[in-house]
Amino acid sequence: MDWSVSKYMSFDPDQDEEERQSYNHKELKTFLANSTIKDHFGCAHQISDSKRLLSYLSATLSSYAGGVFNLEQLLDLYILAIMMMTYDEENFMVTMDRCMLADIVSNLGDSLELKQIHFIANGLYDKLVLGVGAEQLENVFNVEVAIPPLVLSSGHGRHVAMALLLTILGRYTKVPVKLQETGNARNIFEMAKLVNWQELADSGQYKDMFLLMRSICLLLNMRKIREEFIDDDLEVEMHKFFLKVHWGLGKSDNQTAFVTMVERFIAFCVVRGARKNVM
Incomplete structure (x- = not known):
């Protein structure tokens, strides 16, 4: 895979507007409190440091067997991994920790069928991408930061990443996405x-x-x-x-x-x- 075009893909079309906002600890706590996985990360609300938080999240997930999470929980875990990609975004010392979390999430659960991947992709769009104008563009930027790590992951993350991008195109063109092998x-x-x-x-x-x-x-x-x-x-x-x-x-x-x-x-x-x- 060639991500050498990143300098063009990261261009901000609103140079006169405020710099886009990444996810913060308050938003993360709000998400977890209302998620299907809140009982698995009881200490997350106490940790704001990105290094410690990523280590805690990864260690917690690594302690579970692969099939313990249902489809709704897997969706929320993907949301968590994507949010952590831009959490404390300027801290480049935790880049590998972010990718490790994405890889762990992509390996949770059994092999997903196409309809299950489609469910996760649509859920990610509805919860992370929906918006209007500049708001939606900012949402897409935050989501697509996670695309390369998901594609390079060793589990079903690459299929979820592809399905999400297809969903973004499909929602705009109003064409039902036909995810296929x-x-x-x-x-x-x-x-x-x-x-x-x-x-x-x-x-x-x-x-x-x-x-x-x-x-x-x-x-x-x-x-x-x-x-x-x-x-x-x-x-x-x-x-x-x-x-x-x-x-x-x-x-x-x-x-x-x-x-x-x-x-x-x-x-x-x-x-x-x-x-x-x-x-």
């Missing part, structure tokens, strides 16, 4: 073609545009998706399609600095991504 690459491309990219640019809906582009880019960097693109010869079609989108934005009547940034994003992360192999 194979054929997801074609689904991504078909949903991408349903978006009126030029209209989004001309009407100044840059947040929606960037949200969708970023989600597509993350999907393109997943090995399983890339393999499907190569096997089905979709890479040429995808490349031509987004190259056309890229050229169209360059002629937009509403040319701004952000439109230019989206153009660069498409050129470096989507168009290029549709033609190269993953690691």
Whole structure:
């Protein structure tokens, strides 16, 4: 997998607005108090230090057998792991601890069926992504920070990550997500073609545009998706399609600095991504 495009994927389209907020201890305590897993983390409300908190959460989960949690609890555990990805976000000394927690969560429970993965993905969207405008974009940023660690995890986290990104696209395009063992690459491309990219640019809906582009880019960097693109010869079609989108934005009547940034994003992360192999 190639995450070298992260400098473009982390671009903040609202440079004049306040810096986006990551999750804090108060929000974490509120979530746990109302969750299905509150009885498993009785000491979490007393620990605010990110290193100690991550160690406590990981140690607690490691003490349980894999099949002890039901589907609703697994959903809440994924929410917990995602929240901890941006908890005390500036502390880069706990990056491995965050990834370890995500990996532990992804290995809890038996092998999930597609309908169970679909349930978790929809639950994550409803609880962490829903919002309007800048609020939703901030929510998506916070969620998608967790995508690479989940994809690289050794359990079913990679499938949950893929399903969540497909759900983000599906909710926007109003197309029911058909999570499959194979054929997801074609689904991504078909949903991408349903978006009126030029209209989004001309009407100044840059947040929606960037949200969708970023989600597509993350999907393109997943090995399983890339393999499907190569096997089905979709890479040429995808490349031509987004190259056309890229050229169209360059002629937009509403040319701004952000439109230019989206153009660069498409050129470096989507168009290029549709033609190269993953690691």
